[in-house]
Amino acid sequence: MALRREVVVSTALRLLNEVGIDGLSTRRLARELGVQSPALYWHVKSKRELLDLMAEAMMAEALPAGRRPAPHDWTIWLAEDAHAKRRALLAYRDGARVHAGTLPTHNELPAVEAQVRALREAGFHPREALRLLLAIDRFVMGWVSEEQAWLQDAREHAQSPFPDEILEGLPLLTQAADVLRMQDRDADFEYGLQVLIQGFERRLGMNTHDVNRKGDPSDPPP
Structure with missing residues (x-):
């Protein structure tokens, strides 16, 4: 039976819980799958790509595909997403270390676009909306890294x-x-998360009329 990418990723996650990120290598994974390393490279070209796919799989368990964040309750779904991500990372040994430094995969970008769109409709400029998402993601990753x-x-x-x-x-x-x-x-965790979200909420209230009049207040002057 041909090796499938989802099998590679699920096996890597199981192996992660057994040996940790320092013990996880593409060679060790290939041996676990019963294949030679060249067969594995058809699906993952490097350990970096493998970690990206593992991080994507972790988040897919926590955040269902196709969810549609609403502009009017952005503080609620941001907090819910942060808690879900924390739970997902804590579910795996070295979960935060796996996710650290990963980039969104092609499959994840539409979900990021939907979040930015909801925040834009709530009043944020797209650049500030993305900064907000990154700030919360990095808070979660840093927190769970220290926690683990x-x-x-x-x-x-x-x-x-x-x-x-x-x-x-x-x-x-x-x-x-x-x-x-x-x-x-x-x-x-909840205390730190709410302080962060409330800070952005206050910033939105302070900058709303400037955003409408001038554009993104975080843009550098001409």
């Missing part, structure tokens, strides 16, 4: 970070010790 590193360290050392004795004499950090220890990562 934290979780890995906690598993290896099996002890609570920042014990009380370390915080002795530090009253303000003691009051915020639960945040310092990441005891409620969901709440911490």
